[in-house]
Amino acid sequence: MFHQQLYTQYRRQLTRVVLGALLLQGTAGLAQRKTATPAKGTNAISAIQESDLKRDLFTLASDHFKGREAGTLDELKASVWLAEQARAMGLQPAGDDGTYFQFFHLQRTRISETSRLSIGNRQLTHGKDAVIFTPAIASVDAPLLFVGEGKKEDLDGVDVKGKAVAMQLSGTAPADLSPARYILGMIRQRSADLIKAGAAAVIFVSSEYGQPVYNRYGGFLERGRYDLAGGPNTRVFQQAPVIWLPSTALNLVKQPNQQFTNLVNVESFSYPSVNVVAKVPGTDPTLSKEYVLFSGHQDHDGIRQPVDGDSIYNGADDNATVTVALMAIGRAFVAKPGRRSALFVWHGAEERGLLGSRYYASNPTVPKESLVAVLNGDMIGRNDPDSAALLGSQPPHRNSDDLVNIALAANQSGPKFKLDTLWDRADHPEGWYFRSDHLSYARVGVPALFFTTLLHKDYHTPKDEADRIDIKKLAKMTRWMYLTGWDVANRPERPRLVNDFKLER
């Protein structure tokens, strides 16, 4: 009933916003930059201006858009703003039905409010004082067994069959791993082992060290899982529950002779997200039928647990930086089109599992064969001013030697970043290559690269704010993506795919 109501209300608001956007067309609400046409043979790199990037960044990453969470009205508002900017700067619509939009549905599966959880006679609420890991149906009534820190010696000779096994998480992450990856990895591994050994449920209590991770990631899990219609995450199944508790729950789980009960009910519903798609047609009669795709995502994480009193996750670096970089690149292509066409796809629902790019890669609005390269950016405005990374530049993810060489040459001809090589490796513990939208295109055999300035301590927190972005660096990254795309758009041959390239993961 609850989600049904939400959806109906959403549909009504959506209609209003879209109508509003249509009415905006033709009004002179937005200032349009007048850029002088560059001389023949030169590019239009001078059209990329720090002042434009800064203005657009501070608008998109402002509290007005409430963190642009996929499937909410806030993501839609940001997308409508973006489409209106694209129209005002002279980009042509390239979405569905002659519009700038490609709508698609998210399927969300989450734990319903009818679920119940208790330890002894204490009731706990999912999303408030406990987190149930997986939205999977469960019904457990079992004795609670506390096993200390759950180490090998704690579990030696202990019969976990039919028990709800509780432990306190311990240890600290090694230097090359974030605390979150370390803790979530430990929870995943240990719970799998214990469930395999017959545990009826597994309960983890945060350590002091792990409590900030609980504070930050608990809310993500509480939202449930998302997928495109028919995807693996839409399946509802049964599983022994895995529970994550704050450090304050340690005394509770240590009490002897307690019963653990947990009834997990699951609900699933669909609601809309959207890709914004625009183009600048190429000038060559033949090559203009091919496209260089510039890729970013406009969604972020919405409103979540407050940090220092701020609950809006504005996602300035992630990924307002690339959203506005694509706008600046769009201005440059309008000032001077390439021989091939430039296609701009601002993906929705990236943060919910690369869903917008997965949808576009399987439902492109231009023929798939006409996509000659995907230049994706994600988080391009932080860290050391002179360093950056190009993912997809090393085997096994290097899917086009031509494209990598073009991007490296563009770096040398312009920004001259010192390029990090560690994060592109397949065995890097963060798995960075697998965490943005280029992946969806590499999977379907399009030459694809990922431009980034990597992780920082404000990643996925309300502190990822516009005033922490290095605007000069953002402009340099924008110019690098532009110069790469400009070269691809104008050379006689399209970048070749590495023979027999196949993505392993």
Ligand SMILES: [Zn+2]
């Ligand atoms: Zn992100």
